[in-house]
Amino acid sequence: xxxxxxxxxxxxxxxxxxxxxxxxxxxxxxxxxxxxxxxxxxxxxxxxxxxxxxxxxxxxxxxxxxxxxxxxxxxxxxxxxxxxxxxxxxxxxxxxxxxxxxxxxxxxxxxxxxxxxxxxxxxxxxxxxxxxxxxxxxxxxxxxxxxxxxxxxxxxxxxxxxxxxxxxxxxxxxxxxxxxxxxxxxxxxxxxxxxxxxxxxxxxxxxxxxxxxxxxxxxxxxxxxxxxxxxxxxxxxxxxxxxxxxxxxxxxxxxxxxxxxxxxxxxxxxxxxxxxxxxxxxxxxxxxxxxxxxxxxxxxxxxxxxxxxxxxxxxxxxxxxxxxxxxxxxxxxxxxxxxxxxxxxxxxxxxxxxxxxxxxxxxxxxxxxxxxxxxxxxxxxxxxxxxxxxxxxxxxxxxxxxxxxxxxxxxxxxxxxxxxxxxxxxxxxxxxxxxxxxxxxxxxxxxxxxxxxxxxxxxxxxxxxxxxxxxxxxxxxxxxxxxxxxxxxxxxxxxxxxxxxxxxxxxxxxxxxxxxxxxxxxxxxxxxx
Amino acid sequence: xxxxxxxxxxxxxxxxxxxxxxxxxxxxxxxxxxxxxxxxxxxxxxxxxxxxxxxxxxxxxxxxxxxxxxxxxxxxxxxxxxxxxxxxxxxxxxxxxxxxxxxxxxxxxxxxxxxxxxxxxxxxxxxxxxxxxxxxxxxxxxxxxxxxxxxxxxxxxxxxxxxxxxxxxxxxxxxxxxxxxxxxxxxxxxxxxxxxxxxxxxxxxxxxxxxxxxxxxxxxxxxxxxxxxxxxxxxxxxxxxxxxxxxxxxxxxxxxxxxxxxxxxxxxxxxxxxxxxxxxxxxxxxxxxxxxxxxxxxxxxxxxxxxxxxxxxxxxxxxxxxxxxxxxxxxxxxxxxx
Numbered sequence: 121x122x123x124x125x126x127x128x129x130x131x132x133x134x135x136x137x138x139x140x141x142x143x144x145x146x147x148x149x150x151x152x153x154x155x156x157x158x159x160x161x162x163x164x165x166x167x168x169x170x171x172x173x174x175x176x177x178x179x180x181x182x183x184x185x186x187x188x189x190x191x192x193x194x195x196x197x198x199x200x201x202x203x204x205x206x207x208x209x210x211x212x213x214x215x216x217x218x219x220x221x222x223x224x225x226x227x228x229x230x231x232x233x234x235x236x237x238x239x240x241x242x243x244x245x246x247x248x249x250x251x252x253x254x255x256x257x258x259x260x261x262x263x264x265x266x267x268x269x270x271x272x273x274x275x276x277x278x279x280x281x282x283x284x285x286x287x288x289x290x291x292x293x294x295x296x297x298x299x300x301x302x303x304x305x306x307x308x309x310x311x312x313x314x315x316x317x318x319x320x321x322x323x324x325x326x327x328x329x330x331x332x333x334x335x336x337x338x339x340x341x342x343x344x345x346x347x348x349x350x351x352x353x354x355x356x357x358x359x360x361x362x363x364x365x366x367x368x369x370x371x372x373x374x375x376x377x378x379x380x381x382x383x384x385x386x387x388x389x390x391x392x393x394x395x396x397x398x399x400x401x402x403x404x405x406x407x408x409x410x411x412x413x414x415x416x417x418x419x420x421x422x423x424x425x426x427x428x429x430x431x432x433x434x435x436x437x438x439x440x441x442x443x444x445x446x447x448x449x450x451x452x453x454x455x456x457x458x459x460x461x462x463x464x465x466x467x468x469x470x471x472x473x474x475x476x477x478x479x480x481x482x483x484x485x486x487x488x489x490x491x492x493x494x495x496x497x498x499x500x501x502x503x504x505x506x507x508x509x510x511x512x513x514x515x516x517x518x519x520x521x522x523x524x525x526x527x528x529x530x531x532x533x534x535x536x537x538x539x540x541x542x543x544x545x546x547x548x549x550x551x552x553x554x555x556x557x558x559x560x561x562x563x564x565x566x567x568x569x570x571x572x573x574x575x576x577x578x579x580x581x582x583x584x585x586x587x588x589x590x591x592x593x594x595x596x597x598x599x600x601x602x603x604x605x606x607x608x609x610x611x612x613x614x615x616x617x618x619x620x621x622x623x624x625x626x627x628x629x630x631x632x633x634x635x636x637x638x639x640x641x642x643x644x645x646x647x648x649x
Numbered sequence: 650x651x652x653x654x655x656x657x658x659x660x661x662x663x664x665x666x667x668x669x670x671x672x673x674x675x676x677x678x679x680x681x682x683x684x685x686x687x688x689x690x691x692x693x694x695x696x697x698x699x700x701x702x703x704x705x706x707x708x709x710x711x712x713x714x715x716x717x718x719x720x721x722x723x724x725x726x727x728x729x730x731x732x733x734x735x736x737x738x739x740x741x742x743x744x745x746x747x748x749x750x751x752x753x754x755x756x757x758x759x760x761x762x763x764x765x766x767x768x769x770x771x772x773x774x775x776x777x778x779x780x781x782x783x784x785x786x787x788x789x790x791x792x793x794x795x796x797x798x799x800x801x802x803x804x805x806x807x808x809x810x811x812x813x814x815x816x817x818x819x820x821x822x823x824x825x826x827x828x829x830x831x832x833x834x835x836x837x838x839x840x841x842x843x844x845x846x847x848x849x850x851x852x853x854x855x856x857x858x859x860x861x862x863x864x865x866x867x868x869x870x871x872x873x874x875x876x877x878x879x880x881x882x883x884x885x886x887x888x889x890x891x892x893x894x895x896x897x898x899x900x901x902x903x904x905x906x907x908x909x910x911x912x913x914x915x916x917x918x919x920x921x922x923x924x925x926x927x928x929x930x931x932x933x934x935x936x937x938x939x940x941x942x943x944x945x946x947x948x949x950x951x952x953x954x955x956x957x958x959x960x961x962x963x964x965x966x967x968x969x970x971x972x973x974x975x976x977x978x979x980x981x982x983x984x985x986x987x
Contacts, residue, residue, distance in 0.1 A: 132910070133919040134919060135917065188958075188961065191958055194787065195954075200909075201911070205789060208789035208791070538910075540911070541911040542911070542912075543915075
């Protein structure tokens with residue numbers, strides 16, 4: 121754990137990319153191999169199954185620290201992180217020792233499902249063998265949310281420096297659902313066994329936001345298509361393997377049983393990138409329909425009928441077992457269209473149509489109608505582009521519609537966590553409904569640190585009531601909220617729910633009397649919900 | 650019977666003695682615990698502070714009318730008897746003991762319980778009622794011994810110096826800066842100071858307090874003139890145009906708030922040294938117990954939480970709303986003001 125903490129500490133102390141990569145590369149050279157595999161897993165969002173819940177952790181930590189639970193709960197929002205709060209209140213370790221990261225994790229995994237007294241004894245024992253910083257990391261292993269300020273891309277770069285294996289190759293090897301507990305360093309990084317590929321997806325190519333298409337040059341170099349509002353996914357049909365992966369590297373094959381027929385229709389050795397959408401009358405249904413399918417493990421017949429899934433294919437990444445990613449897009453696209461044209465019409469898949477256009481102004485006019493197509497905007501891809509890894513500026517652009525906006529007033533403020541602990545950053549907003557104010561959304565991003573500082577001072581001076589970490593304030597501060605979509609909701613008092621709400625502006629110029637009304641939101645719902 | 654001390658909108662007031670302690674609005678007679686600006690304000694008719702604290706107050710407030718008192722010396726003011734006792738916060742900082750008709754109240758001012766090698770060590774004073782700060786009155790604040798923290802500071806400076814880099818250490822210009830100077834290993838390299846720190850050093854040296862040699866980092870001083878130097882500067886100078894002259898410098902901040910990772914990251918600092926001139930959780934609890942007081946009032950800090958904790962420990966505990974902020978709360982991090 122000492123070596124792992126040293127890595128964490130080095131990463132935590134710098135914002136310089138080169139320094140982070142160097143620290144990681146050093147670690148991948150000299151740490152124990154088992155620890156390296158676990159570190160890769162943790163940095164790519166994999167973590168051991170949770171053996172202890174957060175209530176147990178708080179209770180046990182308060183007991184060991186000799187403080188009442190309420191006092192622990194008061195300290196938590198000041199620190200802003202549960203794992204850190206626990207590490208700080210505990211007395212110093214009496215029996216500190218250096219065990220490998222993998223050993224601590226193996227112990228944690230073994231605790232899953234054990235009776236509470238056994239788990240309690242094991243956790244208390246661990247706390248007494250780790251110092252404050254190491255304890256923080258140990259607690260993070262339990263609570264999750266392991267963010268060390270390192271993107272997947274940086275980790276892969278460091279791995280490449282340490283091992284000499286190409287970055288693109290490494291990025292591909294790390295995809296899929298390999299399990300750190302039964303994966304060795306050699307099999308993960310060193311071996312180049314094509315059979316191991318199995319149902320492993322390719323790293324997704326991502327697009328950058330576009331402001332002005334004029335900068336892209338000649339329209340003849342570009343392919344335009346709708347930017348669909350669904351789940352980006354990769355369908356894999358290889359020998360003995362059929363899988364649907366989400367962009368978050370989650371295996372979602374079983375959530376969408378209607379795609380099972382594609383295992384028969386698609387030729388072996390095929391990988392397709394596309395968008396999963398809820399489908400009706402040969403066109404996408406609003407995102408709200410697809411949302412009913414997300415996170416639902418038990419797919420009922422009624423659900424399959426109300427919101428059948430359909431894949432609109434963007435790209436062909438593998439054909440006859442050959443990796444096509446280096447070919448130009450125009451080439452891949454032609455192959456994709458030919459392959460899908462040969463499929464029966466009833467198959468739940470089609471190519472995402474390309475949009476013909478002759479100049480950028482004409483395309484802008486088409487983009488303005490995206491909402492009628494249930495799209496978020498347009499995608500622009502250079503016809504000569506390869507299928508790159510991650511976000512690489514230049515070839516792929518997303519040209520989204522301007523968001524909806526609403527002006528509203530703050531009713532409640534809550535302090536943030538982590539870097540924003542002690543700052544009021546999470547606000548609840550209301551619109552006007554006659555004389556009443558109706559809360560309708562929360563938002564917590566979009567302002568500068570200086571603005572959050574100023575608002576925090578204001579909230580402190582204007583608190584009317586405290587409910588734990590939440591403060592009620594007078595309805596005076598007006599904000600402009602941007603959002604991507606609106607839908608009816610029975611769970612919200614206002615009857616509406618917004619997609620991706622965020623603050624775009626603090627409207628110091630506007631009095632609270634001039635904010636928008638619930639009726640104006642309902643009109644928006646009627647038009648776009 | 651009237652209480653020994655009352656709490657007014659101008660500050661803590663002693664009716665029997667007709668004086669205020671650390672008032673925040675102008676009054677005729679003010680007893681001052683220490684020279685930090687939220688405790689020693691301008692505009693009072695007459696000041697009383699320890700002989701060690703007064704020079705800095707005169708330096709900061711200009712020509713003030715006042716008198717000094719030695720630690721432990723008893724003085725009669727009208728119907729009250731007062732004496733000043735070391736608070737361990739910075740040189741000359743005092744707790745003020747007020748006795749009226751056999752009843753003793755003590756105002757802690759700001760204090761820390763660990764001896765720091767610079768100022769007079771904290772002395773517990775027995776009393777019936779204790780008015781205590783609680784800047785760090787939460788159980789997550791537990792300081793390591795100063796020797797360990799200074800070893801970290803020295804190691805950080807030495808490592809930077811070995812690479813030819815400047816080390817800029819943010820520290821409050823009165824108190825923390827001199828505490829660091831008095832304890833740092835001056836053999837590692839030259840020590841430079843920001844003007845605000847150097848001015849305070851001059852005053853303290855003038856009254857006989859020994860500090861290692863320092864050079865004012867004037868306009869002609871930079872990374873090239875003093876390679877590998879340690880620069881002590883007020884926290885506001887960190888990441889500023891002033892600090893830019895030390896190209897490639899490593900910047901750190903010495904403060905109790907550095908115990909929190911979120912605060913350190915928000916300030917964008919590579920290094921934070923957890924060092925405070927306020928008592929930590931254990932220190933507060935120990936100090937309060939040592940007074941033997943039954944009645945405790947808490948001021949600036951996590952007052953509501955700390956009051957409830959003390960009440961559960963059997964104290965008759967209350968809150969005094971004051972306008973003290975604690976020197977560390979003077980930092981631009983608004984969240985620290987609570």
